[in-house]
Amino acid sequence: MAVVPDLELNNGVAIPQLGFGVFQVPAEDTAEVVRTALRTGYRSIDTAAAYRNETGVGAAIRDCGLPRGELFVTTKLWNSDQGYDSALRAFDAGMERLGLDYLDLYLIHWPLPARDTYVETWRAFGKLLSEGRVRAIGVSNFQIPHLQRLIDETGVVPAVNQVELHPNLAQAELRAFHADHGIVTEAWSPLAQGALLSDETITGLASRHGRSPAQIVLRWHLQLGNVVIPKSVTPSRIAENFALFDFALTDEDMAAIGKLDTGARIGPDPDTFNLA
Known part of the structure; x- marks a missing residue:
């Protein structure tokens, strides 16, 4: 079984560079899907209150037979729970659903x-961190002005920013800001919801390396230094997405994939998204 490398967060906590996401995994299937991922070798699981499957994630973690300290669990605060007191209440509710004593990473x-x-939500996150209930705190879908405001007004730099990121939306400016401030970049929708898997550049590289198109794109993420959290409910694809550590893309390969950046989003624009 491959060993997934860790990246060090800005408070010294280690996060596996490859994790497993459960966005859109049905609640009734989540526990078994996560068990499959853990058997495959994943040790980082990413969920959210909005996914409505935290209970299944927690069940899989409790009965997987692995020590809790070997696992890295992330969940996220939903929009309707923003605010200082409401964020603290929502954290308690999420931990009850997960059935965990502590969380590894909590994201807005x-x-x-x-x-x-x-900003007031972020102050609540700082309280959870100071109390040891969370090992690291971060954000999701934040743009540079949002990040800068958090830093300026609270002095607490997010450990992670989880954003839509794939070859069509490489987020170079945002990644550079992260690098300058010690923020780890984590990619959601790393495969652009499958839209990239038939791209000629990607399929050509897949043929040349004897790999799947998905493996080529995920390897691109790893070599950029991103944390990546692919999702699948199919055991063979769960295993395929984990098999990324016995090959590498060349500089020329990386440059070819870099030319696919159009700035096109699949998900909402963080500057205008306002769903409760």
């Missing part, structure tokens, strides 16, 4: 700049 799911509550 969206910035919701029109509501202007993410």
